[in-house]
Amino acid sequence: MNRRTVLSALAAFTAFPVVSALAQTPAADPLPSWNDTATKKAIVTFVERVTKPGSPDLVRAAERIATFDNDGTLWAEQPIYFQAAFAFDRVKALAPLHPEWKDKEPFASLLKGDIKGALAGGEAAIFQIVTATHSGMTTVEFDQIVRDWIATAKHPVTGRLYTEMVYQPMLELLAYLRGNGFKTFIVSGGGIDFMRVFADRVYGVPPEQVVGSSGKLNFELRDGKPVLMKLPELDFIDDKAGKPVGIQMHIGHHPIAAFGNSDGDLQMLEWAKGGGGVRFALIVHHTDAEREWAYDRHSSIGRLDKALDAAQAMGWTVVDMKNDWKKVFPFGSK
Amino acid sequence: MNRRTVLSALAAFTAFPVVSALAQTPAADPLPSWNDTATKKAIVTFVERVTKPGSPDLVRAAERIATFDNDGTLWAEQPIYFQAAFAFDRVKALAPLHPEWKDKEPFASLLKGDIKGALAGGEAAIFQIVTATHSGMTTVEFDQIVRDWIATAKHPVTGRLYTEMVYQPMLELLAYLRGNGFKTFIVSGGGIDFMRVFADRVYGVPPEQVVGSSGKLNFELRDGKPVLMKLPELDFIDDKAGKPVGIQMHIGHHPIAAFGNSDGDLQMLEWAKGGGGVRFALIVHHTDAEREWAYDRHSSIGRLDKALDAAQAMGWTVVDMKNDWKKVFPFGSK
Known part of the structure; x- marks a missing residue:
């Protein structure tokens, strides 16, 4: 017997308006920094379809894998990465x-x-x-x-720590997904060991759930103590067609949701959508020159051109930062 | 107020022998297939040191990373891998x-x-x-x-499915560690995508916690559908000095416990022990020709020579399969 059944049964005996009392205390909005637009609705609808008991599109928790780009998707990337x-x-x-x-x-x-x-x-x-x-x-x-x-370097425009330049709506989205049994991964062109330093503290993503570009490592003994030396040799570029490869190597599941903002994310989004069943692909479109930055097809940083065409052609969800986000950074805006 | 306190308070009022009733129902032995030898004691002592609230060696759950070799450590490897x-x-x-x-x-x-x-x-x-x-x-x-x-291939000696040729004591050890907040990873020279097929079902280790050797992958569209093609090109050998590298790339934490059985695991065990603080390294020594196989320094499969010397020199824990294990396979023995 679930809680609602118990309360209904109680209500029948006591004539207290228990059910309406329940209706008066809805769960707090898990995405308070998102305006009530079609974008937010698309996110919530997807999550409910794949998580609600009895849903025909229910996905078991072990397969609720969501992958997020970092630069321009979770934190800013202007004026330089x-x-x-x-x-x-x-x-x-x-x-x-x-x-x-x-x-x-x-x-x-x-x-x-x-x-x-x-x-x-x-x-x-x-x-x-x-x-x-x-x-x-x-x-x-x-x-x-x-x-x-x-811990000390400051962003040249805002004067804030770089770890403050994260998107409040995306932090809420990460937490919302995890609250619904998703395992959240970062899959970024950025350096894997660079991002791991702050990903756990800032995003709640532990080191083993960070996928990124890497250089070769060499195991050696230094003064009898084992160390891993970082060699001046590229090992893997986790960008563009490298992202599905990085996902397969590190995660070994087909993600059911992927989040990006640039052409570097196109193949990751295609890969997530190509898995069959209900899948979600979202692009953060930087449209807010006042509160953040506005750029897309002609930017050398975070160019969004082919992936924007694909999003439009395939019906992926596109965040219009200016209209969809109530707030940009935890501290407000640029 | 914890359960014991509540019961003690109750006992004081009721004079019922509640505390002694508690003492009569100790937790079931989590390692029933291990004989009560020094090896089992070493395992339990380590786990209690790093997990017991108030222990000076307490390790927070996020850092309780344990890495396991597969061939010869979790399942058999004779007469061929x-x-x-x-x-x-x-x-x-x-x-x-x-x-x-x-x-x-x-x-x-x-x-x-x-x-x-x-x-x-x-x-x-x-x-x-x-x-x-x-x-x-x-x-x-x-x-x-x-x-x-x-699902169908049979082991040439036992006639059992290969997934039945797993070590019952090691399955218990995996579950015991997870029950104490550890995250368990496989770190094996075997193929990463080969092992992922059964690791979740057989060992309770999901795909994203399997590290192994790999070939290069290529992302492409086939009939408009994204696929990852397996190329005839080696990418990474997760063996010997490659194991600490694989651990760093995939996990990004220093393991606090590592489990192996051959010289291919030596560097992984050195790496785990080199992390500072209380660390655990264990080697499964195949000493039981009757119930399993007996081999070490001169075997071409799973050679254990340098790592056995290191274990003796460094005081690592060595499982004497014949004397430390009550049972070898879930179905019994060879």
């Missing part, structure tokens, strides 16, 4: 140990604050910056370097 | 589609039942057998192939 800001800060911090960087690109430009000049070297320049700042130390040392940086 | 039996069976099943195999090594020898001859070609021969049987299909197709095989 936050991990790039970390890398640039590290180049500055390490410069005294590398006097040769003064005359060597891409470091020379970076040290003069000329990011555009530094990146003129294309992928080779990016690779040099990444390896100079993300390898040559143990995993434990790197973890501490990121931990120190993220 | 079970995944090799799968590959050989697949070669036989696929032979009609490959008439050229009749004259081509290593397939020609395999088809005549001459495993030794087939493996005379060393690593190149193994690679040919693995790629012929583990690539060229989608992940979903491979999953179904393994599912069909494991």
Whole structure:
């Protein structure tokens, strides 16, 4: 006998308006920072379809896997990817140990604050910056370097900590899904060991549920103590067609819901939708120049072009940040 | 107020022997297939040290990560690794589609039942057998192939399904750890997508907690539907020094307990013990020729030589299968 049955039975005997008392205390809205638009309705409808006992589309808890991109989906990515800001800060911090960087690109430009000049070297320049700042130390040392940086570095526009630049509606969505038996994963082009430093504290996503890009590691004994050295060699790029691969390698389930914001997420969204049954794909469209940023097809950061076409063609859910979100960041807006 | 306090308070008022009634109903032994030897005691002592409220060595639940090798640790591995039996069976099943195999090594020898001859070609021969049987299909197709095989193939010595050839004491150990808030992972040289087919059902370890060796995958659209193709190219070998790397990539925590049986597990055990604080490393030593198999330093399957020396030098826990296990397989013994 469930609670409602017990209360109805009681009500019949006592003539107290128990059922209407129940109706007067609805569960608190789990998505308070979402306006009551079609987007919010699509999210709630999906979750109820796959979780409500007796629903013909019920999915067992073990298969309730949801994957989230990070940059531009869970936290901001303007004016540059936050991990790039970390890398640039590290180049500055390490410069005294590398006097040769003064005359060597891409470091020379970076040290003069000329990011555009530094990146003129294309992928080779990016690779040099990444390896100079993300390898040559143990995993434990790197973890501490990121931990120190993220505790103090400030966003150039808002002056806030980077971990404050997370989207309040998406934090609520993560919690709402977990409250409905979902296991939430991050699947991002960002570095796996960079994101793990804050993902648990900020998003409630533990290290084993973070999938990202990585460099090669080498197990060795240093002074008799085992360490994992970060090598200056790419291992895996968890972006575009790499995202379904990363999902398969790390999760081994077909996600039933995926959340992204850019062309880098297109294949992850296709993969989630391709699983058969009721599936959910959502794109965060950055439409709010006032409270956050507005960009899509022509942005070099978080370009949303093909995935926006796909969303429109396939009927995926698109968040119109300006109209769908009551609040952007926990502290308000830009 | 906990249960005992309530009962004590009650007992004081009623003079009923409530406390002694409690003492007469101790919790059931969570490890009934383990004899009461020093090995069992070492396991229980470790778990209590890291989980008992108030213990100076208490580890929070999120960090209670335990990693288990599979072949020879959770299930048997004689007379050949079970995944090799799968590959050989697949070669036989696929032979009609490959008439050229009749004259081509290593397939020609395999088809005549001459495993030794087939493996005379060393690593190149193994690679040919693995790629012929583990690539060229989608992940979903491979999953179904393994599912069909494991539901019917029989062990050559016992005539049992391979999934029956699991160690009852280790199943109890997995459940005991999980009952104490541990998250249990498999970290094996076996194929990640091979093991995921049965790990959840047999060990209670879901796909996202299985770490293994893998081939490269390619995301593509086939008839407009997204698939992941298994390519004939190695991606990662989760063995020896690869195990700590696999642990870092997939789990991102330092395990506090690790369980293995061969030299392939040495670095995983070193890594677990190297984490600082109270850590546990255990080796299953195959000492029971009658009920299972007896082998160690000179076996080509599951060789245990350097890791046995390390265990003795470092004081790791070594299971003497013959004396420490009351029962080997759920169905009894070989």
